[in-house]
Amino acid sequence: MKPFRRKIRIPEQLIWPIAALFILLIFNFLFTENFFHIEIRNGKLFGSLIDILDRASPLMLVALGMTLVIATGGIDLSVGAVMAITGTIIAGLLAMPDFSILSWFNLPASFSLALCIALATGIIFGACNGILVSFFNIQAIVATLILMVAGRGIAQLLSNGQIITVQNDTFSFWGNGYFLGFPFTVFIVIIGFAVCWILIRKTALGLFVEASGSNPVASHYSGINIRMVKFMIYGFSGFCAGLAGILVAADIKAADANNAGLYLELDAILATVLGGTALKGGRCFLAGSLIGAVLIQSVTTTILTRGVPVEYTLVVKALVIVMICLLQSAEFRRMIINRFRKTGK
């Protein structure tokens, strides 16, 4: 190997999602009008690229949690439902004075209190998954499927199946506010990522997580408390999903229990996998998952901005994703290169 490769140190798994994102952006640069156009309106940056970051941020948060869960060899299908629950709870606490617990204790409906309760609920639901998976050894896909189905029902129960509209400036700022010209949601993702990265890469926790995913038996005998690690990671995933749910609700200033976070678990898994983390567990790439999430949102925004007819939208999206996956497959790349070499002769 040449010496300079060690200095850059971008893991190979990250190169392909970055390349795919780059290709997509170049395509838009050449063929989509105004895509790279960014202007300042009312002190905010305004343009498609900013939209992509803003829209992708809930998915990025969920993908952070999902990446760690997948690294432990599990999966969390319940994130979408948890989003619906926390969104409903925070909106309910802020908008409906007679909404459950607060009125029992005669507490005022302040934003910070509502935020804490909603986030705590997210963690509790995540921890429930953790208990089922780590202490009762239920397969992750089954354990989290329960909450995926039931969770949305809980959210609908809490909201009586109605959309709860909220008029609260602080709440609205979390979804729509701008800070230093950038959407506030982007800063939340940056903070979330920084905390995650430090915990995973600068402490032993990351080693524990990846070890318990790649070889649970060996990790157990080397003294890692796998159960505790898994339990905590599921709790963390619940926290991420909870935060994302709050952002999604704040974005439209309303909690929509029927639709908030619907099918987002699939996007989060896709973002994680596109970002280079293998579903079988082990090594994880936090930055890769963020790139994966941005990539997915870029495809969506491109489709919407270019005006692809409704009937073709899903097919186009699928084709782009398939191409990205093929690009990532070493096997496929080898085939293509061999084909070129043969014809070259």
Next chain:
Amino acid sequence: MRKYVALISFLVAGLFLWGCGESQDQQPATDNTPKFEEGKTIMVGFSQIGAESSWRTAETKSIQEEAKKRGVNLKFSDAQQKQENQIKALRSFITQKVDAIILAPVVETGWEPVLQEIKQAKIPVILVDRGVKVEDESLYATLIASDFVEEGRMAGKWLAEKLGGKGNIVELKGTPGAAPAIDREKGFHEIIDKYPNMKIIKSQTGDFTRSKGKEVMEAFLKAEDKNIDAVYAHNDDMALGAIQAIEEAGMKPGTDIIIVSIDGVKDAFVAMTEGKLNCSVECNPLLGPAAYDAVEKILKGETLPKKTIVKDQLFDQSVAARVIDSRQY
């Protein structure tokens, strides 16, 4: 560990069974309408889809309250979005020997066997808000519903008048394949196609939801910017999302961009009083009065047309403030 797994699965299974048992018991238990006149009380069974939207909750309330008002003994059953629950409820209505059945079918197909049984029991069936596909039309008495195509036409006519027959429109469509989405698009296009200077420049699905409506509108604004004169949304929720996107782009919804939508939910009226939404075509869920009128006519021996269209109203900003307090959903 296995023991625990077994235990938990037993518990879960038990919960499900318990849930099923309870929902069956509920039907007679919910019958709390008092009999007003002995001997002459009409008994009606109503099988509702569920309570998935405020629109449907309003429909249920309308039918229940109208029953109380008219002294009808109503047997209500909520199917929680499942056809098999509706069929079960219909069979229980037969055994209870109701005088008439009101049915809001969750899907269009698969009703023939149970409707046949009802016909043999000589009970008339009134369908509300959605139709069924059956070969033998005598299986039901009438369908009481809004005309989605007409709603689209009303929105189109209002917009054409407002814009003076000229302008660029973006369309936020409903879920692809859903009957309201197809028909509301059809009716709107019928009108707009007559005006050569009115163009639908962008059209995308917002899945009938606020967040998707907002996201799609954001993308439209980036692509077209100041080029958009009007938004046509297939339901109010998408329009409410679009309003937020327009505000964030530094424009004034309702003035810079005209917004028309359909449904007439309460939040839409709030937006209209704030001047952010221009017009909403009501899709009336208050079908109670029409349903019992039909029941009474049939019991008197009259035959009804196969389809009874509920008149929908159009509300714009000029009337919104006046009627907002009387809105029930």
